Amino acid sequence: MNTPYLKRLALAAATSLFLALPAAAAPAAATIEALATASLSAPPAARPYDERNWLQRFYAPRGYAPAWSGHSAKLALALLDGAEAHGLSPAEYRSDALRAQLDDGDAGEPRFDAALTRAMLHYLADLRVGRVTSEFHTTLPDPRLHSFDPVVQLRAALDGGGLAAAVAAAQPAFPFYARVKDALAHYRALAATGQHxxxxxxxxxxxxxxxxxxxxxxxxxxxxxxxxxxxxxxxxxxxxxxxxxxxxxxxxxxxxxxxxxxxxxxxxxxxxPLSRRVRQLELTLERLRWLPALGPGRVIAVNLPAYRLWALDIGATGAQAAPLEMRVIVGESVKTPTPLFIGQMRYLEFNPYWNVPSSIALGELLPKLMRDRDYLARNEMELVGAGLATPATTVTDASLAALRAGKLRVRQRPGPKNALGAVKFAMPNPMNIYLHSTSQRELFARNRRDLSHGCIRVEKPLELAHFVLGDQPEWTFDSVAAAMAPGPMRKVNLSAPIPVVLFYATAMVDRDGSVLFTRDIYRRDVALEQALHTHQG
CATH class of the missing domain: 1.10.101.10 (PGBD-like superfamily/PGBD)
Incomplete structure (x- = not known):
């Protein structure tokens, strides 16, 4: 069966219904029902959601009667024109063509009614989840549209006269979004001056x-x-x-x-060029739309190319609303880039052991051990595994062979030489990525800090530990500092998991309102531009 041919055939059929069905051939409701039915058999669009049943779901409860009056249509078109403020293009929603139809007296005409409904549904969905499949959600249906169904939202908005409120509810509530949106307006104004x-x-x-x-x-x-x-x-x-x-x-x-x-x-x-800075801010808004709805509550967000971490309490007021901000070190761009994902921090380890990943043990430590049998002892490391009754720092040919075969592994004991420093922030995941302090604090002075094997080293571990233990009164600054002092390893469970968002944006706004621009260290801007071009094409 020629699947691409069938998709093209279905698309042609759907298009013919939209373009060729005369308004006089049937009452408005019958025409809208035919348009909705045609959408069901159309091929899926290049979006992170499947909208083919949206017209049917929207119009069926109202008997396929037209939904838009002249007044509500004008308001909807004004909202579509405002898409540019979010880094979206009004042209994607055909606002000019729809306005021309409205000016020609097409309000209430079934094809215009269905087209405006489709445009508003797409706009609400794009604001909610973005226009292309994100790094965080790769399968349909997108779970974020379960809690925000654009069909339900638009139907309720029209019934209650709250179109603007529906658009406001669709955009991300993440605090950075509004700041970046304001920065986009500012940089558009700067670009318009031509003084560059x-x-x-x-x-x-x-x-x-x-x-x-x-x-x-x-x-x-x-x-x-x-x-x-x-x-x-x-x-x-x-x-x-x-x-x-x-x-x-x-x-x-x-x-x-x-x-x-x-x-x-x-x-x-x-x-x-300032036009490039504008584009960076537009790409950031798209990426922030990929994030799940977070809060109220505590969240940790790490912007990888900016080497920045923010710890904030969404919904808090007063002094508690001010985010904790710090520099971080992330995965090296060529060999070990830090992946993008959303994890759940569940516990801390004070004075942790560093269980050296096998890739590092085999690729970096094994050659050193072959040249220097005292390397483990000098660096507070030891061999552990089922074949050893107690950890060993003595390296033999047999232990090297066991390490190479995966029967032994290397770990580093707690202490001043430990690569994880005084505290590890654990968020269990298959990639074994976590946050931790470091004994190499001088690296935070560098302007380019993609230096790790993938995990994230934090500049202010004491402050971050106090933040994540903030709902446990016994963990004061002093008690956290005492736990981080040299001593035995201690595991502390959080009272509730804290979301940790590892995201990517080459333009961001810090807590003081300064607009930050960074290098595209992982070349993700290039990939996003290509995805958006494919979507628009």
Whole structure:
């Protein structure tokens, strides 16, 4: 059976019903019912949801009568025009064509009615779950549309006159979404000024060096908010300390070494077109739509390319609403990128053992042990396994063979040399990814921090441990610090699991409102652009 041929045949049949069925051939209800029936046999669209029965489910309870009046249709079209604020395109919902039909007096005409219904249903679904299949949900039906059924939402909105409320309810409630949406509007306005011509490319500049493009650089930094509008104008053609301070602020927001030196990498970032920054923010909104509905309650979110962690209590007010923010170290981009997933933190281990993954033991430790039989003892490591009555630090040919065969494994004892540091935050998963502290704290000073084997090292383990144990009164800052002091391993279960979201966004807004742009370290922006192009094509 030629499945692609049958799909094309079904699509042609559905299209012919939409385009060729004359309005006078049947009452409006019969025409709408025919359109809904045709949708059932159409091939699935390139979206993360199957909408083929939506028209039938929407119109059947109302006897397939038209749903839209002139007033409600105008309101719906105004809402569709607002899709751009969410990084979506009104053209995807045919808002211009629908408005032209409405202006021609087609309100109440069955094809217009069904087309507007379909557009609004798609818009609500796209706001809720995104336009392409996410890294977090790969199968249909998408579970997120169980709790937010666009058909039910639109029907209730029309009955109660709450179309705008339905659109507001569809967009993610995750706190970052509103901030990024505001940043998108701001950067669109900046891009519209046209004040972003390429800056002159100098050799590396330090404060005090002459620079012919100093005045233009000042304008750029003021435009982007890295220098205050009232900062003194530069008229002497010099790279002044004030300009260097503005560049340092710019570097901090763009994941660059914040040294105030105007070098090749910083100049390249300054010359990125603002239209590209707008696109990065649009991609972030799409990715935030992929996340499940979270809260109220505590959640930990890690943005991998930004090397940032936020711990926040969704729904909290006052001082408790301020998120805890810190730098992190993530998986190395080429060999061991950290996967995207949503886990559940369930327990902590103070002074943990590091059970070395077999890939590291065989790929990195085994060659070292073959050259240096004292390596385990010097690094507080030991061999364990069913063939050993007690852990061993002595390496023999037989133990190396057992390690190679998977009969023994390596672990590192708690202590100052332990790779996990003083605390491990466990969220059981098949990939064995978790959060932990580290004995190599100097690495947090680097601007590029994709340095791990996949797990996530956190800058402020004491504060994070206090956050996740915050609903257990006995765990004060002092008691957490005491548990992290050198001593035996101690496991502490959380009173309730805490969601941990590992996501990817090369544009984000921090807790102070600064817009952050990062490198696309895992090349995921490229993949998302391709997926969206396929969707739109």
């Amino acid at each position: 011509s390429a800056l002159p490319l100098p050799a590396t500049l330090r404060a005090g060096d002459p620079y012919a493009g100093a005045a233009q650089l000042r304008e750029r930094l003021v435009l982007l908010g890295d220098l205050p509008p009232g900062s003194a104008a530069t008229g002497d053609g010099a790279y002044t300390p004030a300009l260097a301070e503005g560049v340092r602020h710019f570097q901090l927001r763009h994941g660059l070494e914040a040294d105030g030196v105007l070098g090749k990498e910083t100049m390249a970032a300054l010359n990125v």
